[in-house]
Amino acid sequence: MLKTSESKIDSIYRNALDKLPWFLLNIMLPIGLSLITVALLAINVKAVLVLPGLFFALLFVYILTKRLDFCIYTLLSCSLLFDQFYIRGLPIPFTMRIPFFVNLNIPTGISALVMNPIECILGLTVVIFIVRAATSRDAQLRKIPNLGISIIFLGMLLFYTVYGLSKGGDVKASMWEIRALYYLCGLYFFTTQLIRTREQVKIIMWIAIISIHIKGLETFFYRYGYLLHFSTGDLECIAGHEDSLFFSTILVLTIAMGLLKYYGPEFWVSLVLCPFTFMSFMLNQRRIVYGTFGLSLIFVLALLPKKTKILALKIAAPLSVLMIIYCVAFWNSGSSIAMPVQQIKSVFASGEGEDVDTSNLYREKEKYNLERTIEQNPLGLGFGRKYLIEVPLDAIDFPLWDYIPHNCIYWIWTKTGFPGFIIFWMFFGLSITQAVIDYRKVKDRYEQSVSLMVITFIISQICIAYYDLQIVMFFRNMIYLGIAMALPVVFNKIHEAEDAL
Numbered sequence: 080m081l082k083t084s085e086s087k088i089d090s091i092y093r094n095a096l097d098k099l100p101w102f103l104l105n106i107m108l109p110i111g112l113s114l115i116t117v118a119l120l121a122i123n124v125k126a127v128l129v130l131p132g133l134f135f136a137l138l139f140v141y142i143l144t145k146r147l148d149f150c151i152y153t154l155l156s157c158s159l160l161f162d163q164f165y166i167r168g169l170p171i172p173f174t175m176r177i178p179f180f181v182n183l184n185i186p187t188g189i190s191a192l193v194m195n196p197i198e199c200i201l202g203l204t205v206v207i208f209i210v211r212a213a214t215s216r217d218a219q220l221r222k223i224p225n226l227g228i229s230i231i232f233l234g235m236l237l238f239y240t241v242y243g244l245s246k247g248g249d250v251k252a253s254m255w256e257i258r259a260l261y262y263l264c265g266l267y268f269f270t271t272q273l274i275r276t277r278e279q280v281k282i283i284m285w286i287a288i289i290s291i292h293i294k295g296l297e298t299f300f301y302r303y304g305y306l307l308h309f310s311t312g313d314l315e316c317i318a319g320h321e322d323s324l325f326f327s328t329i330l331v332l333t334i335a336m337g338l339l340k341y342y343g344p345e346f347w348v349s350l351v352l353c354p355f356t357f358m359s360f361m362l363n364q365r366r367i368v369y370g371t372f373g374l375s376l377i378f379v380l381a382l383l384p385k386k387t388k389i390l391a392l393k394i395a396a397p398l399s400v401l402m403i404i405y406c407v408a409f410w411n412s413g414s415s416i417a418m419p420v421q422q423i424k425s426v427f428a429s430g431e432g433e434d435v436d437t438s439n440l441y442r443e444k445e446k447y448n449l450e451r452t453i454e455q456n457p458l459g460l461g462f463g464r465k466y467l468i469e470v471p472l473d474a475i476d477f478p479l480w481d482y483i484p485h486n487c488i489y490w491i492w493t494k495t496g497f498p499g500f501i502i503f504w505m506f507f508g509l510s511i512t513q514a515v516i517d518y519r520k521v522k523d524r525y526e527q528s529v530s531l532m533v534i535t536f537i538i539s540q541i542c543i544a545y546y547d548l549q550i551v552m553f554f555r556n557m558i559y560l561g562i563a564m565a566l567p568v569v570f571n572k573i574h575e576a577e578d579a580l
Contacts, residue, residue, distance in 0.1 A: 139200075140203060144207060147208065151270055155286050158558040159290035159325060160293065161555075163180040163319065164319060166318065172297075179195070180555075197262060223268065224513045235503075243462040249463045249482070250463060255479060255551075259551055266561030270566070270569065271565045271568050275572070284345060287328075287563075288332070288345055288348060289348075294359075295359040298359035300355075303358075303362055315364060321553050323360055323363045326356050326357070328532055328563075329353075332528060332532040333346065334376065334379065335527070339527055343525060367547065368543065371538075371542045374539065375535035375538070378534060379391075379535060382515070441485075442546070444471075445472060445485060448466060449489040449492075459496030459499055464494075483552065487547070510564055514530060517568060518534060530567045533567055
């Protein structure tokens, strides 16, 4: 009799859970909107303009209760399509008018809303994920490779945040320093947990392919063509610094699919759009990404199967000869066609007098200051504290210039000392190693192509971090990288599940 009563209670409980989304949509949504409207009018009359956004936000919450993997798709598409930073010399593009990377207190005028949409989505995902894990008998956590070092890495970030603040660090500066790395870890974890089928992986890759190519088309036709009349003039770039890396990942993916003879729809769509994306990649003039793109192709070549590697070498040999001829011919040229080689040259040839690259000179001074800071603070400054300025730096339009340097490799050493520096390299080094191991296990050509893109993406991001602050304040990079890093793991888990059947 007791067991029967418990069974009835359990049945009632489960039925209540099943009806919860309907209740939220049909009852709580209109009530919630009404209450929020009254509250907003009481706080700020202008805030009522955010009601359409609130409606879609609540609708999105309902969708997440049904399909939690939409968190991954939403964050990925928004991060690849929307701009985070203003491009000097260009009108504000429509891709920056949606405040996806801005704290909600700015567009709403409500000072208490200090979270951005990314953190709201991740917070909702955490809550729904925990509720599901606590109430569903079928919920099972996947074992994540390198889980130990991931926890240590997160613990290190938290410890040095507290340490820096205890030494008088600035709270706001510390949040800007580490938010992106938290996004990286969070998206890596949730992608490994929520993405469990090939269809879901295909959705992620379609989002990446379409979003990045749309960005390439927008950069080439709208910015370069319509706004600049097919001339970059004195502009250093025409898209975000991070967009060049995104373009590179899709170019590498397309090349890998072609070499591995995966001729699915992803390959043909990407191949058709690649010329415009490649032009945008070249026009954006991010010299370090030119180098990492070449390095990525070398890694792709090294990891290809033997037969495919021979084919790739046959294709690469004449192209390499043409590249050498191009570099020699245009090494000292000032024409537009010489722009890529001049950008590469500026990295290695510092020049004299007027030819000195001020960007390189600034970085060298910055590096010297970081080295002195490391020497005087072997255990690290902690986040939220300024590094030492022993050699004065030229004024730049960046309010956190004395907290966050261009060289993010030295930055992590400066903030966390040698112990944190070792943890940083273990985290990313083991991620690369695990991605290569998982790549070696898969036999499917599509999965191999994606894995090669992921491996080169991680390596490129670390290389770029030595020259630019793209692992600190660049939220777009860390969201894309966190999701991408998880894909080889997902492939491996899918095969393990299939083998167990």
